[in-house]
Amino acid sequence: MKEIIDGFLKFQRDAFPERADLFKRLATQQNPRALFISCSDSRLVPELVTQREPGDLFVIRNAGNIVPSYGPEPGGVTASVEYAVAALRVSDIVICGHSDCGAMTAIAGCHCLDNMPAVGHWLRYADSARVVNEAREHLNLHDKTASMVRENVIAQLANIQTHPSVRLALEEGRIALHGWVYDIESGEITAYDGVTRQFVSLAENPETRAMPYRPASAA
Ligand SMILES: [Zn+2]
Numbered sequence: 001m002k003e004i005i006d007g008f009l010k011f012q013r014d015a016f017p018e019r020a021d022l023f024k025r026l027a028t029q030q031n032p033r034a035l036f037i038s039c040s041d042s043r044l045v046p047e048l049v050t051q052r053e054p055g056d057l058f059v060i061r062n063a064g065n066i067v068p069s070y071g072p073e074p075g076g077v078t079a080s081v082e083y084a085v086a087a088l089r090v091s092d093i094v095i096c097g098h099s100d101c102g103a104m105t106a107i108a109g110c111h112c113l114d115n116m117p118a119v120g121h122w123l124r125y126a127d128s129a130r131v132v133n134e135a136r137e138h139l140n141l142h143d144k145t146a147s148m149v150r151e152n153v154i155a156q157l158a159n160i161q162t163h164p165s166v167r168l169a170l171e172e173g174r175i176a177l178h179g180w181v182y183d184i185e186s187g188e189i190t191a192y193d194g195v196t197r198q199f200v201s202l203a204e205n206p207e208t209r210a211m212p213y214r215p216a217s218a219a
Contacts, residue, residue: 022053032058035084037156038096039065039103043184046096058084064103064152065095066125070162078163085165085175093166095156095210096180096189097149104152108133108145129155150199153179153192157210170211177211 016023036046036057046052046059060067060080067077074082084090097104103123106113107130113120129151138144157179160166169175179192181199190199191208200208 019054022055026055030055030058030088032056032084032088033090034058034092034094035060035081035088035090036094036096037061037065037067037160038094038182039063039098039101041098041101043100044096044098044182049182049187049189058088058090063119063122064101064126065097065156066103066122066152067095067156067160067163068125069159070164081160081163082165085163085169089169089174091174092176092178093160094178094180095153095160096182097153098182099146099149099184101145101149104148105145107152108148109141125159126152126155128158149181150190150192153181154210157192161211176209178208179210 032055034057036050037060038044038046040061040063046057046061047054050057058080060077062077067081068075070078081093085093103119103126105111106119107123107126113123129148132155133144133148133151136147138147157177160177161170166175170177177194180202181190183189189202191202191205192198192210193200193205193208194210202208
């Protein structure tokens with residue numbers, strides 16, 4: 001804990017003064033352009049990977065970068081999605097999985113989660129990805145887990161489209177969806193191409209979208 005508090009003191013001494021104007025502007029308002037949904041994993045830092053400053057990303061993080069489908073009893077993720085899309089009117093949503101994800105490893109390896117009932121329950125929101133992944137052939141557990149990470153991003157992209165605020169924004173052509181997988185060791189990101197239904201290098205294909213802007217008139 002000492003490192004964390006020392007870090008805060010360093011922030012107050014060095015980083016805050018450098019951004020004093022920015023924080024003054026942000027003191028009473030925010031206008032982030034993207035909702036970024038990622039795993040809680042300590043090794044994936046959305047602002048670092050995308051080189052964004054405070055005020056740029058509205059972030060939701062949880063085990064497995066999961067977005068429960070919309071339902072009659074909405075929870076915290078649903079409320080945060082609704083606020084980002086309906087109130088802040090973000091123009092892009094990124095759902096970002098990552099390599100070596102503990103949640104996806106547990107699913108791919110069919111690990112018993114009896115001692116972690118909340119985790120087990122939470123990961124049921126990845127069931128559609130699990131079922132698709134189980135039906136496939138995999139060379140080994142490593143490949144099966146990597147495939148599960150990708151399938152989970154695709155499943156959560158489907159889940160988020162059940163949210164009324166997201167449906168409306170898509171219908172009005174004012175939002176784009178992105179599905180990414182971040183590789184911890186290489187720092188590479190692959191992005192889901194909704195047209196070819198393949199993951200491709202984001203560096204080589206920066207225009208890749210899981211679901212593009214599509215004005216309602218062009219639907
Ligand atoms: Zn993870």
